[in-house]
Each structure stands twice: as C-alpha cells, then as structure tokens.
Amino acid sequence: MKNYLWIGVKLTLITLVFFAGIYTLFILGIAQMAPNQGKGIMTESNGKKFYSNIGQSFTDAKYFNSRPSAVNYNAAGSGGSNKGPSNPEYLAEVQKRIDTFLIQNPEIKADEIPADMVTASGSGLDPNISVKSAKVQVKRIAKVRNIEEKKLQDLIAQNTEKPLLGLFGPEKINVLQLNIALDKLK
Amino acid sequence: MNTEIIGIIAMFVLTLILAIPLGKYISKVYSGQKTFLDPVFLPIEKLFYKISGIDSKKEMNWKQHMVALVAINVVWFVLGMIILLCQGSLPLNPDNNPSMTPDLAFNTIISFLVNCNLQHYSGETGVSYLSQLFLMFLQFVSAGIGLAAAAVLFNALKERTTETLGNFYNYFIKSCTRILLPISVIVATILLFNGTPMTFEGKQAMTTLQGDSVEVSTGPAAAFTAIKHVGTNGGGFFGTNSAHPLENPNYLTNIVEMIAQMIIPFAMVFALGFYLNRRKLSWMIFGVMTVGFLALTIPTVVTEMNGNPALTQMGIDTTSGATEGKEVRFGAAASGYWSIATTVISTGSVNSMHDSAMPLSGMNQLLAMMINCFYGGCGVGILNFYIFIILAVFISGLMVGRTPEFLGKKIEAREMKIAMIIALLHPFLILVGVALSTAFPEQGASTLNNPGFHGFSEILYEFTSSAANNGSGFEGLGDNNPWWNITTGIVLLLSRFLPIIGPVAIAGILASKKHIPESAGTLKTDTSTFGLMVFAVIFIIAALSFFPSLTLGPIAEYFTLY
Numbered sequence: 016m017k018n019y020l021w022i023g024v025k026l027t028l029i030t031l032v033f034f035a036g037i038y039t040l041f042i043l044g045i046a047q048m049a050p051n052q053g054k055g056i057m058t059e060s061n062g063k064k065f066y067s068n069i070g071q072s073f074t075d076a077k078y079f080n081s082r083p084s085a086v087n088y089n090a091a092g093s094g095g096s097n098k099g100p101s102n103p104e105y106l107a108e109v110q111k112r113i114d115t116f117l118i119q120n121p122e123i124k125a126d127e128i129p130a131d132m133v134t135a136s137g138s139g140l141d142p143n144i145s146v147k148s149a150k151v152q153v154k155r156i157a158k159v160r161n162i163e164e165k166k167l168q169d170l171i172a173q174n175t176e177k178p179l180l181g182l183f184g185p186e187k188i189n190v191l192q193l194n195i196a197l198d199k200l201k
Numbered sequence: 202m203n204t205e206i207i208g209i210i211a212m213f214v215l216t217l218i219l220a221i222p223l224g225k226y227i228s229k230v231y232s233g234q235k236t237f238l239d240p241v242f243l244p245i246e247k248l249f250y251k252i253s254g255i256d257s258k259k260e261m262n263w264k265q266h267m268v269a270l271v272a273i274n275v276v277w278f279v280l281g282m283i284i285l286l287c288q289g290s291l292p293l294n295p296d297n298n299p300s301m302t303p304d305l306a307f308n309t310i311i312s313f314l315v316n317c318n319l320q321h322y323s324g325e326t327g328v329s330y331l332s333q334l335f336l337m338f339l340q341f342v343s344a345g346i347g348l349a350a351a352a353v354l355f356n357a358l359k360e361r362t363t364e365t366l367g368n369f370y371n372y373f374i375k376s377c378t379r380i381l382l383p384i385s386v387i388v389a390t391i392l393l394f395n396g397t398p399m400t401f402e403g404k405q406a407m408t409t410l411q412g413d414s415v416e417v418s419t420g421p422a423a424a425f426t427a428i429k430h431v432g433t434n435g436g437g438f439f440g441t442n443s444a445h446p447l448e449n450p451n452y453l454t455n456i457v458e459m460i461a462q463m464i465i466p467f468a469m470v471f472a473l474g475f476y477l478n479r480r481k482l483s484w485m486i487f488g489v490m491t492v493g494f495l496a497l498t499i500p501t502v503v504t505e506m507n508g509n510p511a512l513t514q515m516g517i518d519t520t521s522g523a524t525e526g527k528e529v530r531f532g533a534a535a536s537g538y539w540s541i542a543t544t545v546i547s548t549g550s551v552n553s554m555h556d557s558a559m560p561l562s563g564m565n566q567l568l569a570m571m572i573n574c575f576y577g578g579c580g581v582g583i584l585n586f587y588i589f590i591i592l593a594v595f596i597s598g599l600m601v602g603r604t605p606e607f608l609g610k611k612i613e614a615r616e617m618k619i620a621m622i623i624a625l626l627h628p629f630l631i632l633v634g635v636a637l638s639t640a641f642p643e644q645g646a647s648t649l650n651n652p653g654f655h656g657f658s659e660i661l662y663e664f665t666s667s668a669a670n671n672g673s674g675f676e677g678l679g680d681n682n683p684w685w686n687i688t689t690g691i692v693l694l695l696s697r698f699l700p701i702i703g704p705v706a707i708a709g710i711l712a713s714k715k716h717i718p719e720s721a722g723t724l725k726t727d728t729s730t731f732g733l734m735v736f737a738v739i740f741i742i743a744a745l746s747f748f749p750s751l752t753l754g755p756i757a758e759y760f761t762l763y
Contacts, residue, residue, distance in 0.1 A: 019272035025253040035338040042424040046399035053399035091416035095554035097677030099655030125516040134525040137444030143529035183208035184452035185532035
C-alpha cells in the first residue's frame with residue numbers, strides 16, 4: 016500500500032501540472048483567437064458595452080420587458096426559483112405576475128400571455144424571450160413611444176433568431192438587441 | 202415537424218454516429234494497438250511513467266488494480282482538502298472568495314473525487330479560480346479512474362484463464378490522455394467561439410441599457426465546461442450549470458455539450474464489442490439501454506412540452522411548455538431531453554432547473570438515477586450493467602435449468618453474493634438516507650424549498666443523486682449545512698468505490714476460472730431474448746425497491762396537479 020501511495024503522489028503532481036496547467040494554458044491560447052479574446056462576446060451601443068449573452072432586467076414600459084428572474088438579473092451570481100409546479104405560494108406569485116401584466120398591457124387578454132413572460136428562467140439571466148412574448152408587448156410600447164405598431168412588428172421580425180440552420184431548436188429573440196434597435200428607431 | 206423535436210432527434214442520432222468509430226478507437230487504445238494519436242501522446246505518457254517510477258508493462262491481478270485505484274484517490278482527497286480549506290489565502294482568487302468550511306470542503310472534494318460533483322456551493326462565490334482548476338483536474342482523473350476500471354473488466358472478459366489483467370496505471374493514464382483530453386479540447390474550442398469565457402479576470406461591472414448597475418462573473422469556464430461533460434462529471438463552473446448563458450450560450454453549444462456527455466458512455470458499449478470481438482453482445486447491451494432511455498425520455502419530453510396544467514388553468518398561453526426554470530433558447534423539448542440524458546448517464550449537469558420540472562419528469566429523472574445503468578457514467582455505467590447481466594444470467598439459468606455461464610465462465614455462489622450486495626447497496630443507501638432525513642425534521646424538512654409531496658421529492662432526489670454519483674439536484678434544497686454535507690459525503694464514497702470494486706472482483710474471479718467452450722447447452726447472452734431478461738431484472742429491482750418512495754413524492758404530486 017505504501018508503495019502505491021508514493022507512486023500516487025508522484026503521478027498526481029505530474030498529471031496536475033499537465034491537466035490543470037498545460038491544458039488550461041492551451042485552451043487559454045486558443046481563447047486569444049476567439050471573439051474578444053475569450054472574455055465573453057460583447058455588444059456595443061452608444062459607446063456602452065454589454066455582454067451579449069447575459070440577460071438584463073427590462074421593466075420600463077418603453078422597453079420590451081424581459082422574463083422574471085429569481086436573482087434579479089445580477090450576473091454576479093445565478094439561480095432559478097426552484098419552485099415546484101404544485102407549490103401554492105409559487106402559483107399565487109404567477110397569478111400576481113399575470114394580473115400585473117394585464118394592468119400594464121390593458122389591451123391584452125390573459126390567453127395571449129405566453130408562459131415564459133410570467134415564469135422565471137433557470138439561470139435568472141435568460142437573455143431571450145419567445146417571439147410571442149415580444150409581440151404581446153407591441154401595443155403597449157407603440158402607445159408609450161408613439162410609434163406605429165407595424166414598425167414594431169417589423170422590428171420584431173428583423174430581430175427574430177431562427178432555429179439553428181433553420182432546423183433545430185426554438186425561435187427566439189434577444190431582448191437586449193431588440194431594445195437597442197428599438198432605441199434607434201425613429 | 203416541430204424544430205424542437207427535430208433538435209433532440211438530431212442530438213441522439215449524431216451521438217450514435219460518432220460513438221461507433223470512437224468505440225473502435227477506445228478498444229484499440231485499451232488493447233494496445235497503434236492509433237493515429239500515438240506520436241503525440243507516447244512521449245508524454247513515457248514522461249509520466251518515468252517521473253512516477255511506474256513500469257507500465259507490469260501485469261496486475263484484480264486486487265492490485267483496486268489497491269492502486271484506492272491509493273491514488275486517497276492522495277487526491279488529502280491534497281484537495283488542503284486546497285479548499287485554504288483557498289481564501291491562496292493565489293488566483295480575484296473575487297476574494299473565502300475558504301470553505303470543513304464539512305463543505307469534505308463534501309466537495311469527495312463529490313469531485315467520485316465523479317459526482319454534487320456542489321453544495323455556487324461557483325461564482327464558493328470557490329477561487331485555483332480551486333476551480335484543481336476541481337477540473339479531478340474531473341479528468343475521476344473519469345479516467347472509471348474508464349480504467351472498465352478497461353480491467355474488458356480485459357477480464359477475454360476468453361482465457363488468467364490471474365493478471367493488465368496494468369492499472371497504463372489504463373488510467375491512457376484514458377485521460379488519449380480519450381478524455383482530445384475530445385475536451387475540441388469541445389472547449391467550440392464553446393470558446395460561441396461565447397463561453399476563458400479568462401482569469403474577476404467580476405466585471407456593467408451598466409445595463411436601462412441604467413442598472415450589475416456585476417458579471419466570468420472565469421476560465423470553457424476549459425472546465427468541456428471536461429465536465431466529456432468526463433460525465435457535471436459540476437458547473439457557474440452556479441446554474443449549463444443553464445447559465447455563459448456556460449451554454451446557444452442551441453449549438455447545447456447540442457455539443459449533450460453529445461460530449463453521452464458519447465463516451467455510448468462508445469464504451471461499442472468498445473466492449475470491438476475489444477472482445479462480440480459485436481452482437483454490444484448491440485444487445487446498447488438495445489436494452491436505449492429501450493430504457495427512450496421509455497424515460499419520451500414521456501418526459503411530452504410532459505414538459507404540454508406545460509404546467511396549473512398555469513393553463515389560469516388562462517395563459519402555455520403552448521411553449523413548462524417554462525419555469527427553463528431557458529428560452531433551449532425550449533421545453535431540449536430541456537426535458539437533457540434532464541433524462543444527464544440522469545441516465547451520471548453527468549448531473551443541468552440546462553433547466555429539475556426542481557421546477559413537472560412531477561412525471563421528476564419521477565423519470567429519479568428513476569434514471571435509481572437504475573443508473575442505462576448508458577451510465579464514464580466506465581462505471583458498463584460496470585453497473587455488468588452486475589445486472591450477472592443477475593440475469595443466474596436467474597435465467599435457474600429458470601431453464603442450465604448452469605449459469607457468461608462468456609464461458611461459470612457463475613457460482615461467491616460471485617452471486619458480490620453481485621447481490623452491489624445491487625442492493627444502491628437502494629439501501631438511498632432509502633436509509635431518506636428515512637433518516639425525514640425522521641428528523643429539523644435536519645430534513647427545515648431545509649426544503651417547497652411544501653408537501655414535492656418537498657419529500659427534494660430529499661429523495663438529493664440522496665438518489667448522491668448514490669448514483671450523479672450530482673444534479675432539486676436545487677431548492679438548502680444543502681450547505683453539516684447534515685447534508687456529511688451524510689451525502691458518506692453515501693457518495695460508499696456508492697462510488699464498492700460498485701467499482703464489486704464488478705471488477707467478480708470479473709477477476711471469473712477470469713481465473715477454467716474456460717468452458719460454448720456448446721449447445723450454453724445460454725446465449727447476445728440475443729434479444731436475453732436482453733429482455735436483463736431488462737426485466739433491472740425493472741423488477743428498481744420497481745420493487747423504489748416504488749413506495751416514488752409514490753410518496755412525484756406520483757402523489759402528479760395526482761394533485763392533474
């Protein structure tokens with residue numbers, strides 16, 4: 016046993032150098048060729064830089080709102096609500112979100128509200144909403160910003176991300192990109 | 202057809218297509234044949250052997266293999282405890298995260314040692330970058346240990362009579378360098394170009410478009426996320442694992458991470474067939490595993506896509522499925538698929554929060570871990586499945602009145618005893634743990650995030666995940682306290698090493714027995730009839746042991762919702 020332990024110590028040291036050290040440096044090297052040197056993909060607008068993949072809290076009536084978040088979109092951490100589907104407290108909270116949404120969007124009926132608009136994401140940092148969730152907010156934004164609804168519909172169509180290769184996965188909208196485009200709309 | 206459905210079918214088919222050639226490659230690696238990566242890795246491996254004083258040609262018997270395996274794990278445990286207990290004062294800690302408490306360090310090191318990655322901490326605040334790198338090292342070597350143990354099994358199944366079964370260090374090092382490393386490099390590169398960070402800078406400040414100030418955690422995530430999947434470890438760099446938009450930025454990375462975690466468990470089944478030159482046996486095993494996997498996956502995907510009936514009742518549009526705890530970029534189908542894939546194999550990474558999944562999905566996730574051998578983790582999946590084969594051979598032998606034989610070796614009382622102990626250990630650890638936590642509400646019930654039946658499921662899930670060395674969780678559970686850290690730590694240890702030692706011992710004992718050539722009286726083990734038999738054994742053991750506990754949790758919750 017003693018002999019095996021001693022071999023184990025030596026083997027650990029050399030493999031530690033290799034797998035924690037050299038492998039890491041190798042990937043770090045490849046990262047220098049990746050977008051933004053592997054520091055995360057950024058979006059720029061009006062001189063401000065944003066992480067494209069990190070969702071942001073949009074609660075203003077003049078913006079397309081993002082999904083509810085269990086960590087309030089603070090990316091220092093991440094987290095979902097972890098509420099079970101039958102939890103009465105959770106169901107009451109969802110009902111409250113629906114009521115709030117109906118007050119903020121008086122022209123919308125409950126059956127037009129997509130589930131993702133009133134449920135929290137897994138990471139709490141979801142950068143996307145569904146296409147339906149964007150469309151359901153058009154009437155409100157048109158009123159607040161005094162823009163034709165048609166223009167907003169077109170904006171949504173331009174910012175809709177198709178499934179991968181047109182084949183795999185859901186359609187979606189990056190809320191940040193859509194709102195940046197919205198701010199630029201005249 | 203729906204693009205979400207096409208997406209998950211593509212993931213399965215692509216994994217299968219890639220796994221067959223990989224299986225052939227793995228069989229070549231373990232049988233010592235030439236491969237195209239020899240020029241790269243031969244010099245590196247020679248250096249490892251030279252520095253450690255290893256004679257990689259020295260043959261070992263099964264006991265020596267297991268002593269070597271346990272010894273090196275002891276070294277990793279000690280070193281890991283030191284690093285986690287002192288990380289606050291060690292370098293590479295730009296966010297000034299504190300050192301771990303002893304019970305959390307104990308749980309964390311064990312869970313990475315055993316390829317589980319239970320993670321009672323959150324990556325952003327709980328560990329320094331140095332600790333992350335050490336944990337990443339454990340992700341490589343713990344997967345390598347599982348693969349090496351499977352290689353010993355492969356060797357023992359050859360048709361001959363022998364005591365010696367190859368060299369442990371040879372299998373272990375080759376598993377890490379020639380199998381895990383190249384795939385990890387490919388996966389990490391794809392992740393990098395899709396936005397997963399790889400940097401040693403700390404948290405970055407960002408002002409949002411709306412004007413809020415937030416901080417964004419980054420770090421060397423790409424290297425970590427790659428091996429976390431390839432080695433079926435599953436420990437997330439960030440707290441929410443592969444649901445985090447930096448750890449899994451888009452649908453393409455989701456496909457890549459899904460293939461990365463399933464490919465080695467698939468390939469090991471084919472490797473066995475190539476190695477023993479018994480392709481039909483491979484397809485029998487793969488068939489049984491796939492039937493089991495689909496039986497769990499299809500209902501889960503359907504349930505998740507149908508959405509939460511309680512929300513439908515509120516009158517909103519739930520056509521996009523059960524969206525609580527899910528990311529829009531993956532959708533309900535890919536989230537449901539992932540939740541079963543990650544639990545049948547022992548990865549335990551998540552791209553949606555399992556705690557918020559529908560009751561039927563939660564039950565299937567639990568069942569996947571309770572069975573723990575439909576594909577299974579790196580190497581250990583096939584070891585677990587081997588136990589069920591031994592049981593099935595014995596039972597069908599009794600049923601038709603033939604001597605129970607597997608691959609020309611007679612199975613006798615001693616092997617059966619070991620197989621039974623290993624098969625019963627899993628339910629024993631889970632159910633005793635759950636019973637204790639439920640019996641003491643100040644330890645169990647007080648840590649729950651949900652009331653009622655779902656709360657019970659949280660306790661059941663935590664122990665099942667530990668005993669299956671899975672590492673996913675119903676994460677609402679407040680699990681960072683001495684009770685959970687220590688009890689699950691003990692379960693993790695027992696449920697890792699005994700189920701490795703048991704099957705290797707059986708195989709080692711069988712290998713030393715006289716080889717009996719196949720005759721008309723031999724029970725054929727590569728037929729679909731025998732496959733059905735294995736499936737029945739698995740089903741009966743899982744159903745009988747776990748049905749009562751499932752009734753109290755997910756099944757009861759199902760009837761409150763529907």
